[in-house]
Amino acid sequence: MSIIKIENLKRTYGTKVLTHALKGVSFEVSEGDFIIIMGKSGSGKSTLLHQLGLLDTPTSGEIFIKNENTKDLSEKKKTIFRLEKLGYIFQEYAILPELTALENVYLPLMVSSNNGNKDFKEKAKEMLKLVGLEHRFDHYSNELSGGEQQRVAIARALVNNPQVLFADEPCANLDTQSSKNILDLLKDLNKKLGQTIIMVSHEPEDKKYADRILWLEDGLIVKDEKVR
Ligand SMILES: Nc1ncnc2c1ncn2[C@@H]1O[C@H](COP(=O)(O)OP(=O)(O)OP(=O)(O)O)[C@@H](O)[C@H]1O
Ligand SMILES: [Mg+2]
Structure with missing residues (x-):
């Protein structure tokens, strides 16, 4: 089933210099795809991910998520949609330093309306276990390694059971071993939970994790490669 469909999407920045x-x-x-967007620096990868993740508004073109045209969503509805239905991880781990790992993960549940009556602390613990951090609940970010911080960010991104997980170069700040651990974890989430993932990378080595690679060049898709 199609989860996202985009049509003739364009994004132009600037007013004088375009x-x-x-x-x-x-x-x-x-649904269930693991897609990697690859291409040189400046080819438009982050821009594309930001449009897909509703973090920015395209200059023209359409984005459908589960057949709903996102153009029809008000800014407020879009915000709620992002919070409740989409998950994000970025190059910078962006977890809050004044909160523990556990608090960082349950924060999105506290502010969203779809948490039901479930104990959000329990749900957050479940997520941290899933990413292998059951021994780090009460640690602050300065007490965690880069790879661990990124795993907290992943747990936080997943806590709302997002329809799509977006990742923009999630391993850019990590050493080789931590990067491998993160990518293995994402692959596992994709295979075992059927989590749909769209990730940006410029590391050709990462190709093996994807089902499909979209190659971007100068703002256009030049190759749509099915890996399996
Ligand atoms: N906010 C902005 N204002 C103006 N130009 C921008 C803005 N953001 C990106 N650009 C330009 O748009 C183009 C695409 O940028 P984008 O960040 O999508 O590239 P990228 O493929 O993610 O590159 P990288 O691998 O370096 O992260 C680049 O030429 C960039 O300079
Ligand atoms: Mg980028």
């Missing part, structure tokens, strides 16, 4: 970061991109993402 940068055409996306020049008309169309594709469809199926």
Whole structure:
């Protein structure tokens, strides 16, 4: 089943000097896909991910999530949609330093309305266990390694059971071993939970984790490669 569909998506930055970061991109993402967006620096990867994740508004074109045209969502609805239905991880781990690992993970549950009556501390613990951090609940970010901080960020991104997990170069600040651990974890989440993942990478080595690679060049998809 299609979970995201984009049609002729364009994003131009600037008012005087224009940068055409996306020049008309169309594709469809199926539920359970692990997609990697690859391309050189400046090719438009982050721009594309930001449009897909509703973190930015395209200059033109359409984005459908589960057949709903996101153009029809008000800014407020979009915010709620992002919070409750989408998950994000970035290059910077962006976990809050004044909160413990556990508090960082249950924060999104406290502010969202779809947490039901479930004890959100329990749910957050479940997520931290899933990413192998059951021994780090009460640690602050300065007491965690880079790889551990990124795993907290992943647990936080997953706590709302997002329809899609977006990752923009999640391993860029990590050493080789931690990067491998993170990618193995993402692959596992994809295989075992059927988590749909769209990740940006410029590391050709990462290709083996994906089902499909979208190659971007100068704001256009130049190759749509099915890996398996
Ligand atoms: N906010 C912005 N204002 C103006 N131009 C921008 C803005 N963000 C990105 N750009 C430009 O759009 C183009 C695409 O940028 P983007 O960040 O999407 O590239 P990228 O493929 O993610 O690169 P990298 O691998 O270096 O992260 C670049 O030419 C960039 O300079
Ligand atoms: Mg980028």
